[in-house]
Amino acid sequence: MTASDAREIAAHFPPGFLWGVSTSAYQIEGALDADGRGRSIWETFAERPGAIERGEDASVACDHYHRYREDLALIRDLGVGSYRFSIAWPRIQPTGSGPVNRAGLAFYERLVDGLLEAGIRPFPTLYHWDLPQALEDKGGWAARDTAAHFADYTALVMQALGDRVAQWSLFNEPSIFTTRGYLLGRYAPGRQSLPDYLKAVHVVTMAHADGFRAAKAVRPDAKVGSVFAMAPCEPATDAPADRAATAYADAVFNHLSAGPLMTGRYPQPFLDSIPLKALAMLPGDTERMRVPLDFIGVNTYYRLVVSGGGDSRPDLPYFLFDILSDQRTTGGHADFSRPDPTAVRIENAFGRSEGKRTAMGWEIWPRALHDVLLSITGLYGPIPIEVCESGCAFDESPGDDGVVHDDARRAYHAAHIAAVADAMKAGANVMSYHVWSLYDNFEWASGYRPRFGIVHVDYVTQRRTLKDSARWYREVCHAARLRAGAVSLAER
Numbered sequence: 001m002t003a004s005d006a007r008e009i010a011a012h013f014p015p016g017f018l019w020g021v022s023t024s025a026y027q028i029e030g031a032l033d034a035d036g037r038g039r040s041i042w043e044t045f046a047e048r049p050g051a052i053e054r055g056e057d058a059s060v061a062c063d064h065y066h067r068y069r070e071d072l073a074l075i076r077d078l079g080v081g082s083y084r085f086s087i088a089w090p091r092i093q094p095t096g097s098g099p100v101n102r103a104g105l106a107f108y109e110r111l112v113d114g115l116l117e118a119g120i121r122p123f124p125t126l127y128h129w130d131l132p133q134a135l136e137d138k139g140g141w142a143a144r145d146t147a148a149h150f151a152d153y154t155a156l157v158m159q160a161l162g163d164r165v166a167q168w169s170l171f172n173e174p175s176i177f178t179t180r181g182y183l184l185g186r187y188a189p190g191r192q193s194l195p196d197y198l199k200a201v202h203v204v205t206m207a208h209a210d211g212f213r214a215a216k217a218v219r220p221d222a223k224v225g226s227v228f229a230m231a232p233c234e235p236a237t238d239a240p241a242d243r244a245a246t247a248y249a250d251a252v253f254n255h256l257s258a259g260p261l262m263t264g265r266y267p268q269p270f271l272d273s274i275p276l277k278a279l280a281m282l283p284g285d286t287e288r289m290r291v292p293l294d295f296i297g298v299n300t301y302y303r304l305v306v307s308g309g310g311d312s313r314p315d316l317p318y319f320l321f322d323i324l325s326d327q328r329t330t331g332g333h334a335d336f337s338r339p340d341p342t343a344v345r346i347e348n349a350f351g352r353s354e355g356k357r358t359a360m361g362w363e364i365w366p367r368a369l370h371d372v373l374l375s376i377t378g379l380y381g382p383i384p385i386e387v388c389e390s391g392c393a394f395d396e397s398p399g400d401d402g403v404v405h406d407d408a409r410r411a412y413h414a415a416h417i418a419a420v421a422d423a424m425k426a427g428a429n430v431m432s433y434h435v436w437s438l439y440d441n442f443e444w445a446s447g448y449r450p451r452f453g454i455v456h457v458d459y460v461t462q463r464r465t466l467k468d469s470a471r472w473y474r475e476v477c478h479a480a481r482l483r484a485g486a487v488s489l490a491e492r
């Protein structure tokens, strides 16, 4: 795409719109023992044979902890207006409670100061999946105390950085780490327990509510929201069973985490399918769990195509729905032992698919982002929305010139940015677009195989090389800055 294309793209967005890149601590930092950092659940999980592809781990990752100055220069050169990163709880409180580990905190102070000097918005997430192991030993997210510990941790970080950081996300993708971590056993801490999963769902809801209040108590002017994985759900056919299953999948996948915070209620189809006591709610929780989030962050990677029956179950992480859909209460009792694999079938890119697929097997469907943005607006009103992650992994390697010519990734982002522009025209109040990810990085249980970055990382030399998509995105960011400058001159 040429510079004029970049200008054309920028022209579709208001001058204050932020173009960003996104990372998370565990996926890029490495240096897991540096400066008093405590152990997290992911180190423990990575030691389980077969847990991570090829037995890989994040002990070095992109070595960002040691190379953050070089990385800041690269981020600045891209011309982005926002950098989304996460703060590692085990660096701040090595055992998940108690006083601040000053050396760990200092790393984020340096990072934030560097971003501000470069005129880039620091946009931290407080929890992107790296729970201190000491808290897991006490029950992890299935234990109610973890919500209180999260609120304490939030207050500590706000006290230290709240004078410099205006906008905060509490969690990244609560539905994903609770499902894969507590029900499916595919992510840390690797539990496979429906009762623990259901408890974790509610503890994370209360951690949001308590964390939100703790943040506002320290910094009433801070903008505090959270980041949710969302995907539009479509019935596979018009059959009533498919439509009913779609409504259920939508409630559980898209609104189980955001719904109680925004409305004070878990989605009704979810409540209908479990015994309320399985959530271990305490008196007063219903009143407390509703909090006026200042923004909704959204990560959308695909759509979900849903069937309400069938004779085969695809190998999907979403068989969660199969299991939950069978947990109907009968006279106040639920039988957790008879999952019906055919009750609800979800096919996204893994099953039926019209679009091309990425190396994750995910169908490329830009309309999904458009639809999610409008459905948030329809349900929750004109709340500001931050697109916190949008991106794709492809099998790719540098050409003879040492550069990755990733036309498919550039096309992916161009189409998704166009989908955001369309959603804004239709009324969605979108503030930003963040590419996932700045760097190729540690993709959790898949290790280093999927490469999501617009910047290639050679894991042997740690050399960073801009892919073609990064060069193109830099043009978009620069065109947006020029446009913002021109608009503000014209307004003087």
Ligand code: IFM
Pocket (backbone or CB within 6 Å): 024, 027, 173, 299, 389, 436, 443
């Ligand atoms: O790498 C992850 C990220 O940590 C959370 N959102 C999805 C990305 C791609 O799988």
